[in-house]
Amino acid sequence: MSHRTPSDGSHTSRPTSSPVSRRGMLALLGLGAAAVATPLLGGCSSGEGASPVRDSAPTGTAQRGGTVRLAFAGSGADESLDPTVGQAPCDLARHMIVFDQLFVFADGTARPSLAIAAKPGARGEGCTLTLRQGVTWHDGSPFTAADVVHTFRHRASPDRAFPSELSTYFDLKAARAVGDHTVVLPTVRPVGDPATLFAGADLHVIKNGSTAFTTSSTLGTGPYRIARFQAGVETRLERHDAYWNGAGNAQTIVLLSIDDPQARANAVKGDQADYASDISVATAKAGLPGAGLQIRSSQEALRTTYGFVLNVTRKVSADPRVRRAIRLGIDREALVEAVFLGFGSVANDLFGAGARHFLDSVPVPEHNTAEAKKLLRAAGATGQPFVVRTAEYESGLNASSELFVEQLRELGLNATLLKVGVTEGFDPAGMKACDAIAFPLGPFSLALTYTRSAAYETLALPDKELNDAVATAISTTSEATRATAWETAQKVMADRGNWVAWGRGDVLSVAKEKLTGIDSHGSPKYPWLGKAGFVA
Template identity: 30%
Template structure:
C-alpha cells in the first residue's frame, strides 16, 4: 500500500475522531470525587455564543464540531494514526479518471430513532451540504449532487464535476449524514456514537448510543462545556470542573498545576498571514517577498506558541505526503527586505491594517508579534481586531491583509477552498490558469507517485508566487486530568468514542 493510501485513503470517521478523545474517560470510582462514567470535555466557544444546530451550515466553533461529530456519522473518518478509514461508507471505488465513485454503505447503521441509514439519507445530506456551500466553506468540494445517483439501498454513485483522485479526503471532513427530509435540527437524529440529551449555549450533554454500529464508547455520557475565554478553560481542569481542556493556549501548559497532564498534537494548526495579491501594496511581488523576509519565524513560534510548534517556510501544509521534503528555509534578512521595498516604490515603508480575531487563540498574538517585526523594515502595522462571528464574512478574503487559520483540511481541499474559487473569494486573490490546469491533472491522476510529483510543484508555486506567509505551525495543546487517556495523537479531531477514564 502506498504512503498516501496508508495516510489518507482509508477513511476519517466522525466518531473515530471524537472517540480518540473519549476513550480516556472510562468509569470513576465511588470515592474519587468525580462523576462515574462521565467525560467532561471543555473547549472555547470561539465563534459567538449561539450554538450551531445545522451540521451542514457554518461551523467555526470547536464545541459545535465536537457535538456534531458525537451525534452524526460521516462517510469516512480517520484512525489513530491519521489514516482515512471507512465509516458509514465501507468502501469506495473510482473509475479510471476519478470522476465517478461507487460507495458501498454499511448495512448495520441505524439512526437514533431506529430507522436504518440508507443511500437516500446520504444523497439528501450531500444535497444539503451543496446547497449551503457558501456557509460551510464548500466542504463538499467537487461533488456534483445532481449527477450523483442511488444504485440500491446501500450503494450510490458519487459524481464529481472534475476528476478528484482524493475524494475520500472530502468524505472524511464534515459529511454529516442526517435522515432524508430533515429540516429541524433542534432535536437531532443521527447514527453516531452518542445521542443528544440536552443542550444550551454553555454546552451539551450526550449519552452513549446503544445502537451505534461501531465499538461501544468507553464512557456512558459526554458533557461538552463551552468556555468564553481560553483562560477560564485552562483553569477548569485544575479546579476539576472538566476532565479535558482542548486546544488551550501554550501558556496554560507552561503554568499547568501538579496533577494536570499536558497532551501535545504536533504541528496541528497553521495561522498564516494572508496578502491579497490583487490589492496594493501586496500586488507587488517585491512587497510580498519583503514581508516574508522581514519575519523572524523562530521568534514567532517562540512568542505565539511558546515553542510548542515548528517554523514554516510558506508551504501551507506541514506533514502531508503532498509536501516536498526538500523545502528551503526562509531566513530573515532585514537588509534585503528594505531593499525590496525601495525597489517596489516604498523607500520609507508604508502603513497598513492587519485584520485578525480571537476565533482561535493564536490569531491575535500572531498579528501582534508580526506587527512588531514588520516595523523593523518600515512596514507600520495597525492591528484591527474583529469579533469572531463577524470576522469570517467581513474581513477574511475581503481586506488586503488578514490572519488565516488552517487545521485538518488536506492540501487538495485547502486549494479548492482558497485558490480555485473566483479571485474575489480566494484568500489571497491569486489566480493562475497554469496552476489550475496542473492541479486538475493531479486530481485526475490515480497513480499516487505521479500525483504527488505534480502536487509537490504546486506547493512550490503557491509559496513563491502567492500571498501565503506561512511562518510556522503550532502544536495542539490539551490539558487533562490524570485519569483520562486516549486523546488524539495528531490533528484537531477528537473522537470521544475512543477516550477512556481510568478508575
C-alpha cells in the same frame, strides 16, 4: 468568515467554486464560529522552558461506564443540534459522536467510516460510493443508501444557510441509490480522489427524511445519542450500545460550553470537568494546574500553522520581489518565541503541514534583512503604506500581527495594523482594502487548503502554473500524478507565493491524568470522543 465573493479566476484551468461561507472558512482554519481565545498573557518568553506536557493519553483499557465531562468553546444560544448549522468547537465535538461521516481524516489521510470505498470513474467522472453494512441508527433502524442520498440533497438545497461545498465538484441533487448500500454520484468536474474531498467536507450523514433537529428527533449512527441539550450550557449524551465500531467506554458524556480558555482550565482544576480543550499557551506555561492533572499537547503533525496571506490584488503585494522580501526579512524565531512560548516551531511558508503530500523538504527561508531591504528598494516599495489586518480567531494572532508590523517597519515598509472583531475579520470588502491578512490554518488536506483559500480573491494567487497543478491534483485518478502535481503547487508557493507561514503552534488541553480515548481525528480542537473513558 462572512459570505465571500468567488475569485475572478485569472486562468481557465483554475477550478471555479461556489461561495464559501464564513462557516466554511472557519472550518478550514480549524476553528469554530465562536473560537475566540483570550490574548496571550505573558508577552515574550522569559527564555525558561515550557511546562512539561504529554503528547498522548495514558495507556491501558478504559473502564466501562461512568461519566466523562469535557469543556469546549461554544457559541451560546447559536449552538444547534443541526449538523449543517452549529460550528463552535462544542457543536463540532457533539456532531462528531452523534453522527458519522462518509470518510474521516486520520494521520493526514482519508479513512473509511460510513463509506468503505469511493471509486471515481476512469477519468474522474462520477463516483460510486460503497457503504458499510450492519450500521443502525439510534432508533434501531438500518442505515442505507437512501440516507446518504437524502443527506446530499438536504445539503444541496438552496434554502440551506450553508450549502455543502461538495456542490463545487459533485451534482448532489442527482445522487441515486443502487440497492441498499451503493450510491452513484455524478460529478460536475473530474474528481480523482473523492474520499479526500468527502473527508474534508464536514458532511455528517443524517437519516432519510430528517428536517428538524430537536432533543427528541435528532438521530445519528454515532456512538452516542442526545439525552439533553441546552444551547450554550450543556449537552448530555448517552452511549449507543449498538454502534458499528464498538460501543463507547463512558456510559454518559457531558459537553460543557465554556467560551473562555482560562475558565475551561479552571473547570478541570475545580473538578467541574475532566478535560478542557484548547487552552492558551500562557496557561500551559504557568504549569500544571493541580494534582492528578496533565497538560497535553497535540502531535506535531496536528499543530496549527500561523501566518499571513499577502493580498496580491494590492499593488505592493502584487510584486513578487516584495513577497520574497517579506519572507526573507521577518524574524520567525522571534515570532515563535513571543507567541508560542515554547509550544511551537518555525514554519516554511507552506500551509498544510501534516497532510498527505505535504512538502517537508521545502526549507525555512533564511533570515536576511539586508537582502530583504534591497528587494524592497528595487520594487519601489520602501516607504509605501502596508496595512496588516488581524482578528483574534486564534490566541496570539493579534500579538503576532503587532510584531510582524514592527518587523516590516524595520525593513522599510510603512506598515500599520488594523485590528478588527472576529465577526468582521474575514469580511471580503475589509480584506480587499488591506495588504496582508493574519491567517491560521488547521491540519487539513492539501485539496482543502489550496481550493478553499483560493476561493477568496484576496487570499488567492493568480498563477497559471499553480492553478494548473491544483486542478491536476484534484482531477487525476493517478496517485503518482497527484503527488507530482502537489509538489509543483507547493514549490510555486514557496518560490513566489503569497503565504508567509512563519510558525506552527501546539494545540494544548488540560485533562485528568487517567482520562483516555480523546482522538484528534483530524483536528485536536474538536477531537472525536467516541472512546473516551478512564483507565483504572
